[in-house]
Amino acid sequence: MITATALTKSYGNAxxxxxxxxxxxxxxxxxxxxxxxxxxxxxxRMIVGLARPDQGTSTICGRPFVDLPNPTRVxxxxxxxxAMHAGRTGRATLTIAARMAxxxxxxxxxxxxxxxxxxxxxxxxGGYSLGMRQRLGIAQxxxxxxxxxxxxxxxxxxxxxxxxxxxxxxxxxxxxxGTVLLSSHLLHEVQATVDHLVVISHGEVVASGPLxxxxxxxxxxxxxxxxxxxxxxxxxxRIAYAxxxxxxxxxxxxxxxVTLEIVARVALENRVLLTELRQSxxxxxxxxxxxxxxxxxxxxxxxxx
Amino acid sequence: xxxxxxxxxxAAQAPSLGMNFPGIPFGRLLRVEWGKATDTRAAxxxxxxxxxTTVGLMLAPIFSPSSIDQxxxxxxxxxxxxxxxxxxxxxxxxxxxxxxxxxxxxxxxxEPRRMRVVTAKIVxxxxxxxxxxxxxxxxxxxxxxAAAASGRTLEANLNTxxxxxxxxxxxxxxxxxxxxxxxxxxxxxxxxxxxxLPIGFALLGRASDLVADWLDYTTAFTxxxxxxxxxxxxxxxxxxxxxxxAPLTVGLIRTVRREIH
Numbered sequence: 001m002i003t004a005t006a007l008t009k010s011y012g013n014a015x016x017x018x019x020x021x022x023x024x025x026x027x028x029x030x031x032x033x034x035x036x037x038x039x040x041x042x043x044x045r046m047i048v049g050l051a052r053p054d055q056g057t058s059t060i061c062g063r064p065f066v067d068l069p070n071p072t073r074v075x076x077x078x079x080x081x082x083a084m085h086a087g088r089t090g091r092a093t094l095t096i097a098a099r100m101a102x103x104x105x106x107x108x109x110x111x112x113x114x115x116x117x118x119x120x121x122x123x124x125x126g127g128y129s130l131g132m133r134q135r136l137g138i139a140q141x142x143x144x145x146x147x148x149x150x151x152x153x154x155x156x157x158x159x160x161x162x163x164x165x166x167x168x169x170x171x172x173x174x175x176x177x178g179t180v181l182l183s184s185h186l187l188h189e190v191q192a193t194v195d196h197l198v199v200i201s202h203g204e205v206v207a208s209g210p211l212x213x214x215x216x217x218x219x220x221x222x223x224x225x226x227x228x229x230x231x232x233x234x235x236x237x238r239i240a241y242a243x244x245x246x247x248x249x250x251x252x253x254x255x256x257x258v259t260l261e262i263v264a265r266v267a268l269e270n271r272v273l274l275t276e277l278r279q280s281x282x283x284x285x286x287x288x289x290x291x292x293x294x295x296x297x298x299x300x301x302x303x304x305x
Numbered sequence: 306x307x308x309x310x311x312x313x314x315x316a317a318q319a320p321s322l323g324m325n326f327p328g329i330p331f332g333r334l335l336r337v338e339w340g341k342a343t344d345t346r347a348a349x350x351x352x353x354x355x356x357x358t359t360v361g362l363m364l365a366p367i368f369s370p371s372s373i374d375q376x377x378x379x380x381x382x383x384x385x386x387x388x389x390x391x392x393x394x395x396x397x398x399x400x401x402x403x404x405x406x407x408x409x410x411x412x413x414x415x416e417p418r419r420m421r422v423v424t425a426k427i428v429x430x431x432x433x434x435x436x437x438x439x440x441x442x443x444x445x446x447x448x449x450x451a452a453a454a455s456g457r458t459l460e461a462n463l464n465t466x467x468x469x470x471x472x473x474x475x476x477x478x479x480x481x482x483x484x485x486x487x488x489x490x491x492x493x494x495x496x497x498x499x500x501x502l503p504i505g506f507a508l509l510g511r512a513s514d515l516v517a518d519w520l521d522y523t524t525a526f527t528x529x530x531x532x533x534x535x536x537x538x539x540x541x542x543x544x545x546x547x548x549x550x551a552p553l554t555v556g557l558i559r560t561v562r563r564e565i566h
Contacts, residue, residue, distance in 0.1 A: 041566075049417045050410065050565040066417040069328035077414045083407035087345035099337050100329060100415040140411070 001026055002148060002181050007046050007056035009039075016042045018203040020056070024179045024196070026147070029170055031194035031211075032183040033289065039203040040183040041079070044152050047181075048077050060148055072101045075148040076141025081133035081157070086126030090117050090136050093125060094143060101144035111139040116165075130157030138166065149173065151182040155189050167193045187289045191215075199289065215286075216279075220251045222263055223276035233270035239263070250280060329416055334425040342399045342429050351398070352433075355391045359441055362387040363448040370452070376460035378531070380448050381471055384441035385530050388475050392437055393482030396430040397495045400486025400556075405493075409565050419561050427483055434479035438472045467532050474530040480549045481522065487556025490563075522548045 002024040009017045017039040024030045034040050045051040047058045049066040060068065060075050068074050084093055094108040112118045115135040125133065134157050141149055149170070155163050170180050170193060184190045190197075197214055199207040207214060224230045227247050234241045234249070239258055241249045251263060260277055267274050342348060362383045366373040373379060400423070403409040416422050452459055482499060489495040503523045510517030510524065517524060518540060525544035528537040 045565065048414050050413060052564065065414075068417070070326045071417060072415050073326040077411075079410055079414075080407065083410040085341075085345065085402070085406045085408050087347055087406075092344055096337055096340065097411075097415065099333065099340070102326075102329065102333065 001061050001179055002030075002047065002058070002150070004043070004047055004058040005056055007043055007053045007058060009042055009046060009051065009054050016203050017046070017053075020200065020203070020205055022181075022198045022205070022208065024148075024181050026177050026179050027174055028196050029174050029180040029182065029194045030196040030198060031190035032181060032198050032200065033187060033190060034183075034185065034200035036185050038185075038200045040185075040200060041152055043200070044079060044150055044181075044183060048075070048079070048150060050079075070102065070144070072097065072144035072146065074144075074146055075150060076144065076146040077150045078134075078137040078141045078154060079150075079152045081130060081137040084125045084133060084136065087124055089122050089124055090128070090132075091121040093136060094139055097140045097143040103144060107143060111142055114142070114169075115139040131159060131162055134158055135162070138169070147177070148179045149181070151180070153184060154182055155184060155186075163189070187286060218253055219280045220253060220258070220260060220263060221276065221278055221280045222249045222251060222267075222274060223247055224249075224267070224272055224274050226272055229270065229272045230267065230274075233266050233272055234263075236270075237262075237266045239266065248276070329421075331421065331425065334416065334421055335428055338399075338422070338425040338429045339432070341402075342395075342426070342433065348395070348398065351391065351395055355388065355395065355437060356440065358391055359384055359387040359437075359444050363444050367448055367452055370457060374460075375452065375457055377445075377449060377463040378467060380452075380459075381442070381445045381463065381467075382530065383448075384445045385471055385474050388437050388441050389478040389526075392434060392475065393478050393485070393499050394496055395433060396479050396482030397486040397499060398492055399426050399430050399433075400483060401490055401492040401495050404490040413565060420557065423487065423557060423560055430479050430483050431476065434476050435472070437479075438475040441475065442468075442471070470529055470532050474526055477526055477529070477545065477549065480553070484549050484551075484553040484556060487560060488552045489556075490559070519543050520547060 002022070004020060004022045007017055007020045009015075020039070020043050022030065022032070032040050032043070042051060046053045046056075047060070047065060048071075049064070058064065060071075065071060065075070071077075088096075091108060091112065094111060095105050098105045098108050109118075112121045115138055117132065117135055117139065120128065120132060125136065128136065134154060138151075138154065141151070154166060158166060170182070174180055174195075182190070182194070191211070195211050197208060197211050198205055199214075221244070222230065222241075224247060227243065227249070230249060231241070231243070234251070239251060239262075240254070241251045244250050251258060253259070260279075264274070264277060267277075343352070363380070366375065366380050366383055403412055412422060413419055449459060482495075485495045485499055489498060503521075506516060506521040507523055510521040520543075522544040525537070525541050528534075529541050534541075
């Protein structure tokens with residue numbers, strides 16, 4: 001379980017993180033989404049005690065990270081796959097982590113297999129590709145058999161196959177009761193992986209909640225050859241609507257109280273012919289996210305990836 | 306992957322179990338830091354270079370009996386100087402590589418009580434220093450043995466006090482490296498400083514007696530090595546304060562407080 005409450009931090013006069021709160025439950029994968037420079041990494045660093053918040057607190061499994069007696073037994077952290085000693089082999093890197101955690105070094109061999117680095121284990125990390133370092137970093141987070149994972153941009157440098165592999169690994173981890181918090185600047189990258197989202201922009205949380213709720217359309221689209229009759233029927237049923245182009249109406253779902261079935265029934269009872277009835281293509285989150293990322297470096301990175 | 310019985314048991318227990326793991330014992334930190342200080346190719350070459358320098362400099366008194374004083378202390382002095390060249394670099398790297406290689410990001414999430422990690426690094430440096438001093442003593446003995454075998458008469462002027470002074474000299478040189486590494490956090494800058502500062506202060510010492518007597522730690526440590534305690538004890542202590550205690554204190558505070566990106 002990860003809880004952050006009102007984390008706030010400035011560097012000089014520049015606020016980087018403002019009042020960020022988040023809560024990750026066991027069994028869930030939370031995506032921490034935002035354009036580059038939105039404050040994701042700073043927030044994660046505050047949660048794991050590498051940066052001090054000006055205000056606010058955070059806990060892992062109920063305790064501040066820095067008070068965990070042996071942190072890697074509780075939480076696996078991967079903040080930057082390039083922050084590894086270039087002169088050490090993959091196996092040596094994991095062995096150090098295993099010794100620190102106090103787990104048998106036989107676990108190292110198992111993890112090298114799990115992340116697909118068994119053949120590269122005796123090569124120096126300096127010769128690894130970013131994707132290989134990312135895999136080694138994932139193995140390192142798993143060394144202490146933690147209940148929580150915190151990963152900063154774990155999909156960076158992974159090919160589509162690698163991303164699918166990691167998706168399965170994280171899903172399995174969460175299904176066994178683990179808690180995952182991962183950051184990303186690409187909505188599409190995390191959409192298939194996470195079940196909760198926290199969206200951050202300019203250091204502030206702009207949306208958060210279960211993924212399906214955030215992605216759910218907040219309105220229905222109805223089309224009829226007889227707009228006047230439908231408008232009358234909706235008014236009679238006290239359903240709010242807004243006329244759109246091409247004989248359509250947009251109907252607000254009012255937090256789920258107005259459903260497709262209710263609208264269909266109103267039309268049936270009033271003998272109004274409908275030619276279309278469905279959720280609107282809102283993708284409210286997507287619109288929100290692209291409005292946040294528009295014109296930022298995120299786009300060029302996406303194009304390059 | 307299907308969920309097995311073992312998986313569900315682990316899932317149910319993992320979060321609560323995690324909280325009850327004991328802290329990392331200092332002995333374990335020490336073992337890990339010892340490994341880190343010696344497990345890379347660069348570290349091994351550096352230790353080989355320290356040994357080679359010591360053996361190499363020991364050849365000087367053996368092959369120049371006419372110009373170099375043929376005494377036990379003279380031979381031991383060559384070992385001391387040889388160790389003071391590269392051994393501080395070993396200590397510097399032990400402290401700075403976490404920052405230069407950015408592994409601090411990992412290390413301090415493994416043990417957030419940073420002071421314990423740095424203390425382990427300092428102890429590792431001291432162990433390496435003590436080991437190097439013993440090695441220097443053995444090389445000296447070998448050098449003296451070789452000289453004696455050639456039929457020379459050697460002045461046996463060593464005593465326990467001078468041997469302790471030799472050990473302290475080596476350890477203090479190690480500690481100047483530790484202090485610089487703790488303070489500077491950048492391998493290249495700290496190594497350059499460790500070579501430039503002694504030369505710089507020796508040169509300044511020619512211009513100012515005040516600098517020569519109080520701030521030139523090469524001179525102060527040499528008084529220590531030669532057993533010239535009387536009259537220089539305060540100067541030696543000032544050198545230790547200025548070149549070891551002060552930078553180390555500031556460096557430790559900086560290390561504990563520094564934000565890691």
